[in-house]
Amino acid sequence: MRTGTTISDFREQSLAAINRRTFICFAIPGLILAYLGYVFFAFEVNDALQGVKLDNAKILVGDSYSYKTVVSHDNRSGRYVVAIEGEKKGRYAPDSYPAWVLVDGENAEVDLSEGYRVTVRNREVSFVVPGYGQISALPTRRGVEVKLPDGPIPSWINLSKTRLNVKTPNGRVSVTKTKTTIFRYFFGWELFWFTLDSPYNGLGLMDLAAAAISGEQNKNGQIHALAIFRDFWFNPMWRHGEVAWALVETVLMAFLGTIGAAFLALPLGFLSARNFCPSLIGRFGMRRLFDFLRGVDGLIWTVILSRAFGPGPMTGALAILITDTGTFGKMFSEALENVDEKQIEGLKSTGASPVSQNRFGVIPQITPVLLSQILYYLESNTRSATIIGAIVGGGIGLLLTQAIITQKDWEEVTYYIILIVMMVFIMDSLSGWLRRRLIKGNA
Amino acid sequence: MATASYKSEYIRLTHLRRLYSGILALVLILLFFGGFYTADRRNAGGFFNGLDKLFDFPVEVISEAWSEIDGLPELLWQYIPSLVETVNIAAVATLMGAIIGLLLSLFSTRGLAFWPVGIPLFRRSMDIMRAMPEIVIALVLIFIMGAGPIPAMIAIAIHTSGALGKLFSEVNENCDMKPIDGLASVGASWGQRMWFGVFPQVVQNYFSYALLRFEINIRASAILGFVGAGGIGYDLRNTISWGKGRYDDATAIFLLLFITIVLVDQLSSVVRNRVLGSQK
Incomplete structure (x- = not known):
């Protein structure tokens, strides 16, 4: 405070300061709001919100924790197929249908639980819906003849001349002139451990452990423990082995990229530091090289390199x-x-060679900083490697994009997402742990 | 005698340490070359085969662009709107991420939290947000909302909230509690304590971190465009997959991206230095 300032001067100054503050407090949020308003129109948020496909979201969420078993009846040949997710790999053998499916020649009875029952007799499908009545449908040459209880058609029934589609809480029935399909939904991920052709499918954890420990052989003459592992690892539906490899590939990309970059950058860093490289032109050149490498960005490098x-x-x-x-x-x-010159001078005074000066004066000072940065980037590059993998076609990123593009295996997508998040978590904790250990050890 | 034993002990420890460092370095080198070998084997084209071809593509692109250099300014102009979209995605995502990160950080800092019991909950949720790679959220949202800038924006915003939340809460932990205690003693509400006691102390650091994040997010937004989320990355994918004949377009996009990234990089480092410098 200068002497001679009066109370009224202070008052003026304070008021001015308060006014400035008030202005800033309103101006900054105002600017942010204006910008968001502009983006609202630039991104066409309204149209985008109307374009949201809630059905897709429902499918995604539903599929991520449940699966369906499909009973299909070919109306021409009269044959039945019972398969998990309708996939060939999940097909039940005719002698081992699940208990809720009873097949007798061309006739069948399917229990969709909670009183919902579907019966197929001579191609005619009758479906008992509790609280509604009986729906019957007969596939003919021209289409489907449907008889419904009296009253308006409820929204969960979809009816046309050639197709009947009925949705129930636990399943779905669809009848066309060629095919009758009955879906029943179950909680969980289908055949996650073993597919149906494996002798270990359906066994509990204790049974598996007992078999593995016993050291005996199964009916194919293989040692239990090995066969259990092999059936799990090469599970054709979930392909655990391939997924594990993809994860390893992703971590490998991050590891090779980060460590390789560190090896390359260390000598280059010396060349571009003011106190180690007296040549101004060389330093300037190195700096611009770094700016160029960073500025071109991973995306463009990825495109060029692939x-x-x-x-x-x-x-x-x-x-x-x-x-x-x-x-x-x-x-x-x-x-x-930013290294401290004193230690280097100390070494110089003892007559140390330039190499020794750097080895004992500089390296110990920068190692903790360098290591911590390298480890931090290793972790962040694990995430980048996922996305780069999606572009270059390697690692878990590729599997994830493929699974999303097919738009049906959402349980696999969920599985990959969980694995990716776990992988990043592990890399994160590992790098944090190493950082603490190494830096403490060096300090 | 005692000195001699100290000396031999010291030398023994030094040797041991050198041995450990040597083993560690050896393991690292083995891992590196083993990894290199594995990655090389699993790559479609090998490293050494590809090395000769490294410059083929850039040369092809540049020579085509060079032969049509007159059209370049027009092409640059043509792709400006996509570039603006990419930058907008990054900017909105950074803004949203900063706001959400700010709240999360206040909720998860000891001494400041509105609801101290919930601290671990908010911390874990920030960890999960941080661990989610942007591509995961973006691809799922593209399936639900269709292609466009919004999925990318949300995906980047979620990751940014987690990342900035963590950095902000580290800043909060270092802030001086006296003004906050003072405000509490005169009966200020939680919001008032944060607004008048915490923000003036931390706002410069927040700003600097948010700016750094903006830089990162521009890159992320460009790369997400490449997997179908709009902006200049999307145009880049289209021109690249078109191949010959549109390499002049690709060059224009490369140039725009490069200039933007370098510009934002330089600008943000100047602004950050000034903001952090004015703090002292």
Whole structure:
């Protein structure tokens, strides 16, 4: 405070300051709101919200925790097929249908639980719906003849000349002139451990453990423990082995990219640090090189590299490596510029050679900073490797995009998402743990 | 005698340490080359085969673009709207992420939390948001909402909330409690304590982190465009998969992306230095 300022001066100053504050407090949120308003129209949020396909969301959520078993009846041949998810890999053998399906020649009885029952007799389908009545449908040459109880048609029945579609809480029935299909939904992921052709399907954890420990052989002459592992690992529906490989590939991309970039960037960092490289032109050149590598961005490197190296994890690793060489180069040179000169001078005074000066004066100072940055990037690159994998065609990113593009295996998508999040979590904790250990150990 | 034993002990420890470091370095190198070998084997084209072809594609692209250099300014102009969309996705996502991250950080900092029992809950939710790769959320939302900028925006915003929330809560932990206690002693509500006691202390750091995140998010938004979320990444994929004949377009997009990223990078580092410098 200058002497001579009066109370009224203070008052003026304070009021001015308060007014400025008030203005800022209103101006900044105002600007943000205006910007959001502009984006609202630029992104056409309204149209997008109307375009939301809630059915898709329902399918996605429903599929992620439940599966369906499909009983289909070919109206021409009269044959029945019972299969999980309707897939060939999940087909039941004719002598081992689940208990809720009774097939007797061309006739069948299917229990959809809670009183819902479907009976097929000489191709005619009759469906008992509790609280509604009996629906019967006869596939003919021209279409489907349907008899419904009196009254208006409820919304869960979809009827046309050639098709009847009935949705129930636990299932769905569809009748066309060629085919009758009955779906029943179950909670959980189908055949996650073993497919139906494995002798271990349906066994409890205790039975499996007992079989594995016993060291005996199964009826095919294989040791139980090995066969259990093999049937699980090569499960044709969930392909656990391939998924595990994809995860390894993703981590590998991140690891190779990060560590390779660190190896490359360390000497380059020395070349671009003010106190280690007296040449201004060299330093300037190195700096611009780093800016270029970082500025071109992983996406463009990925596109360019996949042309040369083809799809696969190596391409992804190189894309990460090139981008991060730029980032690390910049960070390392900054760390090198911030080293304490005193330790180097101390070493110099004892007559240490330049190599020893760097080895004992500089490296111990920068190692903790460098390691912590490298580990941080290793973790963040695991996430990047997922997305780069989707572009270059390697790792879990590829599996995820493929599963999403087919738009039907949402339980697999859920499985991959859980695995990806777990992978990132593990890398995160691992890098955090290593960071604490190594840096504490070096300090 | 004692000195000699200290000396031998010291030398023994140094050797041991060197041995450990050596083993660690060896393991790292083995892992690196083993990994390299594995990745190379699982790649469609090998590393050494591809090395000769590394410059084929850039040369092809640049030579085509060079032969049609006159059209380049027009192409640059043509792709500006997509670029604006990409930048907008990043900006809105950063803004939303910063707002949500701010709330999460206040809810999960010891001493500031509105509901202290919920701290672990908010921390875990931030961890999960941070661990979610953007592509996962973006692809699922594209399935529900159709392609467009909004899925990318939401996906990046979710990841940003988690990442910024963690950084913000680290900033909050370092803030001086005295003004907050003072405000509490005169009966200020929780909102008032945060607004008048915490924000003036942390706003510069928040701003600097948010700006850094904006830089990262521009890259993320471009890359998400490539998997179908609109913006300049989407155009890039279309021109690249078109192949020969549209490499001039690809060059224009490369240039725009490069210029934007470098520009934002430089600008944000200048602004950050100034903001953080004014703090002292």
